Each structure stands twice: as C-alpha cells, then as structure tokens.
Amino acid sequence: MLDVMAVAEVLLGQADFSSEQKATFALLAGAHDLGKISLSFRSMLRHGQRQHFSHWELTEAWLFPELPRLADRLNGSWRPLKHLISAVAGHHGRPSGRSEEVYQRYRDQWPDEEGRLDAVTLFDAFLTLFPDASLAGLREADAKRRSWWLAGLVTAADWVASNPDWFPPLEPSLDLPAYLHRARGLAAIAVREAGLQPVPVKDGWLFPFPAEQMRAMQREASSIALRDGPMLAFIEDETGAGKTEAGLILAQRMLLSEKAKGLFFALPTMATADAMFARARGMMGRLFDCPSLTLAHGRAALSRDFRALVGRESGDEDDVTCAPWLADSRHRALLGDIGIGTIDQALLSILPSRFSTLRHWGLSSKILIVDEAHELGDPYMAEQLARLLEMHAMAGGSAILMSATLPINLRQRFAEAFERGTGREAGVDRDMAYPSLSIAGGEARRSYPAVSGKGDVAVCRLEAMADAVDVLADGAAKGAACVWVRNAVDDAIAAVEALRERGVEAKLLHARFALHDRKRIEAEVLARWGRGGQERGGVLVATQIVESSLDLDFDLMVSDLAPMAALIQRIGRLWRHMDLRPATGRPLAGPVLHLLSPDPDFATDERWLQRVLDRGAWTYPLTDQWRTADKLVRRGRISIPADLRALVEAVDGNDIAEVPAALQKAEEERFGQIYAERSRALNNVIAIAEGYATARVGSSREYPTRLGEETRTLLLARREAGGLRPWAPLSGNDEVAEREAWMLSEVSVRCRWLARFALPDQAAADVVVLKQGWPEWRREDVLVCPVEADGRISDGLRYEVDRGLTGSSPQTRG
Structure with a gap:
C-alpha cells in the first residue's frame, strides 16, 4: 500500500491540483487494499476458502462507517469522501456497486473486528504521513466528477507498484515513515522505466519541408490565438491539404503552453492508425525529447514498426522508444507520451468497459487529436464522441478535431459538449466559410485564400456498369491511373471480372482478404499509385477502404453513388499530389468524377438505386444517396475547396431537400434508425455526474464502440x-x-x-x-x-x- 502511495505521489506531480488535494489523493491511493487486512483474505490465501466479499469491497465496507470521523480529520464533508473511497477501492476495473445496507449485513453475518480495527488503525497512521491532506472546499459534485480520474490513477499506480522488479520484497524492519521514504525513491525510478514520466517538449521545426513552404492551413495554425485553459480546435479543409501537419503545429504550441503532457492520435480504422504510426515515428522525436510511442488497437502486435520500438534503448534525444511495460497490455497503450490508435480505444473510456477509468486517466494529460472526425458522424458514434469530449475537458484535457467534411451541426454539438465539460458557456458558431480553423469559444481563421491544385472536378453520371467498364478501359488505354470505388465487396469482384474480360489489367482490394493478403495488396497498391509511384497505369477496383486508409493518387475515378461525405473523401484520391504530378504531366485533360448512379429525377420506387448498383445499393441510407445524386448531377461540377461545405450541408445539414414521395417510407425508417441509435448511445455512455461508484461494467457486445452488422x-x-x-x-x-x-x-x-x-x-x-x-x-x-x-x-x-x-x-x- 505504501508502494502504491509513493507511485501515486509521483504521478500526481504531473496533475494540476493543489498540494492539499494531491496529498489527499495519494493518501487514499495507499488505502486501496485495506480490505486485505481481513480474516477472509488470509483464509483465502492459506486455505483456499471462498471470500463472501472481495478485499477491495471490504475496503469500502470498513471505511464507510468511519466516514464522518475521517472527513473531520481531513477538514471536509463525508459525502465527497465516500465517492473518493469508492473510486480507490474499485481499482480492479469496476466499482463494487454495493450499498451501505449490504455492507452492514456483511459486518453482522461475518464479523471480523480484529481485521477492521487493524485496517482503521492503519488508515489513521497513514493520515499522519500526510499532514497537509485536506478535503476543504471539495463539494460532492466535484468529488463525483473526479472519482473517474482518481480510479484510473490508482489502477495505474497499483500496476506499477505491484512489479517486484521495481519494488522487491523487504523484511519488515522499517517503520512506516522510513518505508515510505524508501518507496518514494523507488517510485521515481519505476515511473520513469514504465514510460509514465513526461518528457520535455521541443519548440523546433517538425517537418522535412522548410517552413517557407507551409500551406495556408498550416500557416494559420502557427499563429491563431490559443485560448486559456482547456481548448477544442476544429481544422476543416479538403483532403490532402496538410491537415495533419497543421494539427501538429497547433498541438506543439498547446504543449509548449502547458495544456498537456502528450498526444493521442485517434484514427477511424486500424489501417489509418498504422499509416499514422509510420509517419509519426520519424517525427515525434523532433517534438519530444526521447518520448515513448505506443500503438493502440487490436492488432498492434502485428506492426513490425511498433515491435521494433519496444524495449529499444534510446541513442539520442531524437529517438522514439516504447517501454515494455506499456506494450505489455492493450489497457496501458494510452498511458505513454504519444499514443496512436483507433478512436475506439478512446471511446472505451466513456463506455461501461472494464478499466475505462485507466483510459480516461491516461487521456486526461494528452491532447486528443481526432482525425477524420466525420467518420464519427453516425448518431451512435457522434453521441459517444460528444461525451468523450465533455469528460476530457472536465479532466482538463484539450482536443483537436480534423475533417474535410464535418457538418456544422456536428461541429456545434461537439463544441457544446466540450465547453460543458469545462464549465463554460458555449457560443453558437454556424459560419459556413471553408476551409476553416476555429477554436470553440475563441478565435476563428476563415478569411485566408485557399487554392486547390486540382481546381474544379467535373461530375459525369454513368447509367450502367457497362458504361463504367468502357470509361476505365479507355482511360487505361491512355496510360491513366484509374480507380473504381465500389460500395460492396461482391460488386467489386464482379467489376474486376468484367474488366479482365475486356482485357484490362485490374487489381482488386477489399476487406474480405485474409490480413496477410490485404497487407500485401495494399503495399503493391501504394507502390504503384501512392505518392512515390512510378508505373502508374492500370486499374484498381476497391471498396471504401481507399477513402481514408491509403494515400493514393489517380488520374481517373469511377465511383458508385455514395453519401456526399464519402464521395468527397473519394475525390480526395483524384489528382491528389499536384506538387509531384501537375496537370501538364497527366494523360487526361482534367479531373472527372464518373458517378455510377441512376437519374435522381426518376426515383419512382425504393428499388431506384438497386437497378444500377445491385448489392452496393444497401450499403448506405437510400435517402442520403438520393440527395447526393440530386445535388451533384444538377451541378455537374465541384469547385474545390469552395463548394465542399455547401455540398456536405445539402445532405447532412439541418436544411435538407425533400425526398420524392417514392422514398418517403425510407426517409421515415431512416429517422427512426437515427432516433434508436442516439437513444442507445445515450443509454450506453457513462453518467459523469453520478460518479464512478454508480458505473456499470459490461462486455463489448453489450456496449460496443460501433454499431453495425454482426x-x-x-x-x-x-x-x-x-x-x-x-x-x-x-x-x-x-x-x-x-x-x-x-x-x-x-x-x-x-x-x-x-x-x-x-x-x-x-x-x-x-x-x-x-x-x-x-x-x-x-x-x-x-x-x-x-x-x-x-x-x-x-x-x-x-x-x-x-x-x-x-x-x-x-x-x-x-
């Protein structure tokens, strides 16, 4: 218990609390295992007898009757203290959920007066070790909110202090003050070797290109005024415009302003997380001095780049490493200086999952950078992200959201949630300007010129699959790099077979490959059509995984009809790297989106889309697709980036067009689905204001981060x-x-x-x-x-x- 107390002290040194509160939290962290001083725990160890209550439940059972006396010793009220004790007792990933009445029955049925008195006596001795500990001024509402953070802190401290390599057993020859003094020396070493000690932030240039070549968004990020306290920034710009670099420029300024100690990059998929990890590995050593870098997703063990970092000795200040302790468990991956993973890893901190509080504690000291934030636009995930932002702000964290297609109503909802977490009043920001760099409740930069290298993209509707094959065959004959993005795997396979029958070389990429084959194909695709690709002719037929997972550049694009945001992401892979491949060097006259879609003017029944797209017609909501087709077919051209905001709002905004009568039933079903998903999310996410003691814990099937088909x-x-x-x-x-x-x-x-x-x-x-x-x-x-x-x-x-x-x-x- 004293080892945990000492580790908690070191970890609390990073927190923005008063010295009295830090002393209180360290004191309580040490009390987490008081229930082990019990006859039942000894009988379990010695004789294998079943415990009626776990040791951490006994910590509550024994301290709850002492609350008034202990609160008085701490110059506070017993109500806040009760929530803090429940937090430290629930350090095994979930709270006890027991009521005082249940504990009273336990004390009556299985009395252990000797153990209880010893535990209370020890806690009194702990109080003498922290004479400055105080609850003065701490309200019950504040204690409830802080209980989530405290539970995570105690879990982290317990795991570090339980490592016998750092805290070897010692004969009981020291009194409590002497032992604590020894433990404090060991704790400083243990926290550093575990990878939990923050490292210095550097203020130098981060990127391989010179500062004079910054793009417009990056220049704005380097000068926009930061807000006092926790802040939420929105970076909205077209795909390929350098949003990631802009986010890092802004994050570096926030780190230097002491708004955080580290970063967590939250990506929509494992593939995008892997890609970000590969980019960040060579960059983070220029942002931090010898930082720890972790990869956080279900298949992180397959990343050779990540495995190469684990346990690696740092050679100089620009090196990046990962402590073995951090890599040993997926629960710890959010605790390093820099974490890169899927958004799911962050969302688990606000769902009733085991050790959610450890994730919350790990995130609280970091700038949360959510890339491709539009991917969380469905009702279920949007509610989760809103709760995550609220809880992150409540713990003093800051965040950056990046997107090419974030609807204004989502931007407003996320800003309101974050400001609610800070206790500030959220203003209303419905400015339609695009690109946009804005800080919730602070400055916005929207008046700067933003010019896309690709210019206008023409939109040409294709009536049938055969037309798409003709367009691709013609483009491939001219040596163009061609892509056909399909909505369904079976349709992608059928498209490749049709192209091959025409004698057109075509490569296939979709999600129904074994992971080994998918990685191999992705590497081949990147080598051919990626930024450095040379032999670029031929056709790639792929599903939606190319929308954000891979940095690809094509001369010609055919796409199945999809919602507007998805199509804009796909267009981001058309004439992408204009700095390397200007218009004069491409085999086609200009960028064209060939859209495989029925005529929106002839939507006479609900099978309107299926007649053209077959299985891919059911991938997305039918009415979203009709609105997209109606808007794009009528316009016939997209001006990038000027038109992107209006196009997104036409499908995902508040003022959307009425659908034809034949699609009205589908519209009603869609509204019902939205309501159901939002209700499920609100039921699933944790209730911050009720405190950790009331938290539920369930499985990922009960409380998933995403909804979808099984x-x-x-x-x-x-x-x-x-x-x-x-x-x-x-x-x-x-x-x-x-x-x-x-x-x-x-x-x-x-x-x-x-x-x-x-x-x-x-x-x-x-x-x-x-x-x-x-x-x-x-x-x-x-x-x-x-x-x-x-x-x-x-x-x-x-x-x-x-x-x-x-x-x-x-x-x-x-």
Missing part, C-alpha cells in the same frame, strides 16, 4: 502432413512468428453473408486439435476454415489470393 472471424488454414498450418507464411521458426502468422490468416465476414453457406465442420479432428487450449470465447467466435489446394473451403465458399473470400450459394448458382 461479423464472424474466419481463420484460414492449409492442410499439411503435420496438421493445420496458418494460411499466411511464417516469418521465422519461433512461437512468436507462428502466432503472428495465425493472426495474419484471419478474415472478418458479415454473419448475414456467411449464413448462405455450409461451413467447415468444427468437430473435424484436425480442427479440434488446433483449437485445443484456446479460451472459450475464441473457440466459439472463430471459425477455422481449411482451404484446399483449389481454393475450396466448403460448398460454394472459396478463397483465392487475387479475389479473396468469395461465395456462390445454391440460390445464386441457379
């Missing part, structure tokens, strides 16, 4: 003489290489799509052998799929390296 993980395998082997090749001969190969052999599939097929027998002898030793959840959730030499998995289900997972059910085979 998916199933397929594990592809090859049959060999020694049994099933992973589909992906092994990178070595050790256990780590084999584990990595199995992870790279997974593919996630929608359950509804999978339901059409007979699936491999999981009771087959070789499958049973492979699953031996798996945890129960994995045996149930993961479907092992041996792939035969000809690609067959089961009747109708196949896997091929150039097509991915495909299927033809008896119904579709006729």
